[in-house]
Each structure stands twice: as structure tokens, then as C-alpha cells.
Amino acid sequence: MTTSRARSSRATATTSSASFLIPVVVADENLVYYQELDLIATRDTVLTVRKTPPAGRLPFQSASARAACRKHEAMGMILYHLVDDVAECYLDLVDGFNDEIDELEDNVEAWSNERVRQRLSDLRHDILHIRRTLAPMRDAVRAVVDDRIEL
DSSP states (O other), rough: OOOOOEEEEEEEOOOOEEEEEEEEEHEEEEEEEEEEEEEEEEEEOEEEEEEGGGOOOOOOOOHHHHHHHHTTTTTTHHHHHHHHHHHHHHHHHHHHHEEEEEEHHTTTTTHHHHHHHHHHHHHHHHHHHHHHOOOOOOEEEEEEEHSOOOO
8 A cells, every 4th residue: 555645746837747646445265455646737738647556456637637527627617526426435435334334333243353343443544554645635725725836
């Protein structure tokens, strides 16, 4: 699992860059992994670099950002759609945690104490990792919203 964190910076007066970690929940495997998405944006171009996820899994796709490109939307709107899709992945992650907690509650009496303890420990670890990755992304987006980084 990668330890890099979301970040945003302004390389020049006309170029900005950002890096996001996108969570993917694989419920059948009790697995959360992260895909990295890097982008460089100018006034008229967005370049995205998606690192190939492990085990032959598909890379992150932002259908709404692609549709915005075809509609010839402003660069800010394309980036908005991209960040909105990333945020939606975090909401899916919260839904996945809710399902995992429901499963744990349903089986707390049927599973061994060791299995329950291990599952709680795994969930706690996953939640702490999310906090470490989500806080910098929030800060990066806030910098854009507060006009400290202009798009």
C-alpha cells in the first residue's frame, strides 16, 4: 500500500499539479486499496497519470470528467468533475465500512473471539489510513477553494 498523500501545488503562473489517492473497496476480499491519480493542469489542458493498480485491477476512470471534456467545458469544471468523482469514491468507502460493520455485528456471536478481534483491528487500521490520506486531499482542495491556488 502506498504511503504518498494527496497534495496540490502551483508549479508556475499557468500550471497547477495535484496528486490524489483514490480508495477502492473489494468487499469480497475484505480489502481496501488505493489508486494514485496525478494531474497537471494548464488553462486549456489537463494531463492525468493513473498508476496501474495491483493484481491486474482496472485503473480509476472519471466518466463525468471525460464527458465534461467532450462538452468543451471550462478547465475548472473538468477539474471539479474529477475531484467530485474522487470524493464519491470516499463515500463508497464509507458505505463499504458500514457493510463491514454490519457483517461483524451479525457474526459477533458466531465467530471466534480471535476472528472478531482481528476484524476490528483491521477495520481500525483501515480507518486510520483513510484519515492520513483524506486530510491532505481536503487541504489541497481547500487551497483551491480559498484561492490560494488559482485554476
